[in-house]
Amino acid sequence: MASFVIKPLDDTPAIRDALAELLVETVAGGGSVSFMHPLSLDDALAFWQDSLRAAAQGERIVLGAFDGAALVGTVTLLLRLPPNQPHRAEIAKVMTRVAHRKRGVATALMQAAEQLAVAHGRTLLVLDTAEEDGAAPLYEQLGFQLTGLIPDYALKPHGGLTGTLIYWKRIGAAAA
Numbered sequence: 047m048a049s050f051v052i053k054p055l056d057d058t059p060a061i062r063d064a065l066a067e068l069l070v071e072t073v074a075g076g077g078s079v080s081f082m083h084p085l086s087l088d089d090a091l092a093f094w095q096d097s098l099r100a101a102a103q104g105e106r107i108v109l110g111a112f113d114g115a116a117l118v119g120t121v122t123l124l125l126r127l128p129p130n131q132p133h134r135a136e137i138a139k140v141m142t143r144v145a146h147r148k149r150g151v152a153t154a155l156m157q158a159a160e161q162l163a164v165a166h167g168r169t170l171l172v173l174d175t176a177e178e179d180g181a182a183p184l185y186e187q188l189g190f191q192l193t194g195l196i197p198d199y200a201l202k203p204h205g206g207l208t209g210t211l212i213y214w215k216r217i218g219a220a221a222a
């Protein structure tokens with residue numbers, strides 16, 4: 047398995063461009079990450095600009111995986127949740143460039159996100175993934191527990207409905 051540099055991303059034009067390209071590629075490939083195909087580069091750039099702005103305000107952490115200078119994957123750790131949920135965080139927008147899949151990028155990103163969640167005092171992580179073509183095997187390998195399935199939850203990027211699988215994992219002191 048290759049080694050990747052994982053680090054929080056700042057809002058720079060180069061980072062926004064790389065994230066936008068990754069998002070467009072993911073959606074074009076059928077990735078269920080809240081967008082429909084075709085996704086314009088402008089819409090992808092606007093999404094990442096908003097997301098990175100929220101990160102600068104401490105509401106989330108956007109991590110990038112780098113293979114040399116190339117951004118090859120990302121995950122977002124959502125930290126700003128309702129006042130009655132200060133103990134948990136959500137995982138969102140796990141994406142890996144097609145050419146780098148099955149090389150440990152998503153695993154490295156998820157492990158880094160979990161460590162950051164613990165560092166922010168979180169004891170519970172939650173996430174969801176598409177029932178069809180989602181990353182359920184990865185999340186289960188990383189110790190996430192399946193809570194259940196919501197049928198017909200969202201449209202797939204190329205049309206048609208898919209269910210979503212809801213997962214959780216105790217982390218930090220709660221995992222002991």
